Amino acid sequence: MPVETIDTLVVGAGQAGIALSEHLGNRGVPHLILEKNRVAEAWRSGRWDKLVTNGPVWHDRFPSLEFKGNAPDEFVTKDRVADYLEEYAAMVKAPIRTGVEVLKAERLPGRAGFRVETSAGEIEAKRIVAATGAFQHPVIPPIVPQTEKIEQIHSFHYKNPEQLPEGAVMVVGAGSSGAQIADELNRAGRKVFLSVGPHDRPPRRYRDRDFVWWLGVLGLWDVAAQKPGTEHVTISVSGAYGGHTMDFRRLAGEGVTLTGMTDSYKDGVLSFRGDLQDNVAAGDENYHEMLDAADAYVARTGLDLPEEPEARKAWPDPDCLTTPLSQIDLAAEGVNTIIWATGFRQDFNWMKVDGFNERGAPIHQRGVSVEPDIYFLGLPWQSRRGSTFLWGVWHDAKHIADQIAIQRDYLAYDGSAETVTAEQITQDA
Template identity: 80%
Template sequence: MPVERTDTLIIGGGQAGIAMSEHLGKAGVPHLVLEKNRIAEAWRTGRWDALVANGPAWHDRFPNLGFEDSSPDEFVSKDRMARYLVDYAAMIKAPIREGVEVTEATRLPERGGFMVKTSKGEIEARRIVAATGAFQHPVIPPIIPETAAVEQIHSYHYKNPDQLPEGAVMVVGAGSSGAQIADELNRAGRKVFLSVGPHDRPPRRYRGRDFVWWLGVLGLWDKAAPVPGTEHVTISVSGAYGGRTMDFRRLAGEGVILTGLTKGYADGVLGFADDLRTNVAAGDANYRELLDMADAYVARTGLALSEEPGAREAFPDPACLTNPLSSIDLAKEGVATIIWATGFRQDFNWLKVDTFNERGAPIHQRGVAAAPDVYFLGLPWQSRRGSSFLWGVWHDAKHIADQIAIQRAYLQYDGEAAIIAAAE
């Protein structure tokens, strides 16, 4: 049986793989997309039931298709987002094969390209785009042993309050996922503790504009990637309940008990760093900085956007902030579940090329790997702040497609260089 061949093989059928397929298709580059599960699987099964997009429908989309059944300022559901990606793949006729897992990709000796082993056979490809994104394997820090008398799950596996055993819940991590889950559980009547680490905390809306609009006009979505190793910035923002600023003082006033960063465990007692006030203050400073930048923009441009002095009014400091807990006895507090909203790790073990650092992170320039004919897409801060967002990955995919087209053009040249006659 002959080995199947293609020019470019895209690994991953989520938003990154679909965006990559669109641009390669427009450039006339033969390609295939392999997805080990289903298109947009993470949106289908790797999110909690009530999750909505963190950005409004007018913004969180690809440029060539809107959410026709949603209002522009709506925060669409996770299921609607999954359906959007399925529809988009169909619209561009992306050659996606679902249920095909890549197990290994190795270089072909002497003639270039790769031999790619999959669950459905082998494929030979001239180039590979790893479009598996940033959220591959949930990470639970090794703080509490699995034998402890408390259920531990990652936020990736949380679905709804009814899924959890009765009792209080400790949520570790106050980025968008952790803060929203803590809010949902508190509204469901659970006693909730929320461990808050360093974070950015933008306003949901200010002066009649969503914060995604402000980041756009202020040029902050295009902020260049930071120094390697400092790419991850926890952002606490939410589109839930129509979209509200994620204010930790407000959450505490509604019943959530805030703590500092979770740092240790012994004999049923969970310990916290003495950094809650510092972390909340830094989040407040980030919030005010964006307000200041927005006000300066309005003053500079003369836009008719009404002032909003109430945006600078703070909720009262709750007791858990003025007198932070250093630890809690899980049993005494009735904590039956710990939800770790502590991020993900990447896994490129299947890609047998020399383009990774000592931490296993890709070495690349705007997605173009240090190793020839290898590309990455969907990484946080791949080229800019917006790289891991739906619309941001679309623009990064365009850059990679351009680089692939350039390389193909060079390889198609088969003549001699022009000979320039000497001037008479």
């Protein structure tokens, strides 16, 4: 049976793979997208039930298609995003093959291209794009042994309060996911502890504009690299309940107990670092930096945007912030569940090629690997701050498609590096 061949094989049919398909199609590059599950599977099964987008749909979308039937400033549900991606894939006629898992890819011996083993057979491809995204494998730190009689899940597997055992809940991680889950559980009547690490805390809206607009006009979406020392700082923002600034003092005032970063566990006691006040203060500083930058922009440009002095008024300091807990006895506090909102790791072990550092991370320039004919798409900060957002991955995808087309043009050249003399030029003339 002949082996199937393709010019460009794209692994993953999420937002990255679909965006790339549009640009590859526009450049006339034959390609195939393999997806081990359904289109946009992570949006359907890898998010909690009530999740909504963290940005309004006028902004967080592909440039070529609006969210039909949704208000521009709406924060839409996860299922609406999945439907949107399916609609987009159909619009650009993306050649997607679902239910096919890529198991291994390795270079063909003695010639260009790769042999790709899949759950549906073997494929030969001239080049490969790993469009598997930033959120591949949930990470739970090895702090509390899995043998302990307490439910431990990652935020990736959290669905709703009803799935959890009765009792209090410890949420570890105060980025967007952890903070929103803690808020949801508290509203559901659960006793909630929230472990807060370093974070950015932008205003949801300020002076009649959403923070995504401010990041745009201030040029902050296009920042190419994180500031030194902020590589592990998460962003805490929410579109839930119509979209409100994520304020940890407010959460505490509504009943959530804040703690510092989770540090260790022994004999049923969870201990925390003494950094809660510093982390909250740094988040406040980030918040006020955005307000100051916005005010300066308005003053400089003369835009008619209303002043908002209320935005600078702080909630009262809760007791858990002024007198932080150093530890809690989980059983005594009735904590039966720990939700780890502690991020993800990437896994490219299926790619049996060079081009990764000692930690297994791709070595690349804007998604173009140091390994010829290998590309990546959907990486955090792949080219800029906005690289993992719908519109950001669309622009990164265009760059990757352009690079692939350029390589195809070079390889299409069938001449030789012939020396052309002045005499030949004269004769030809």
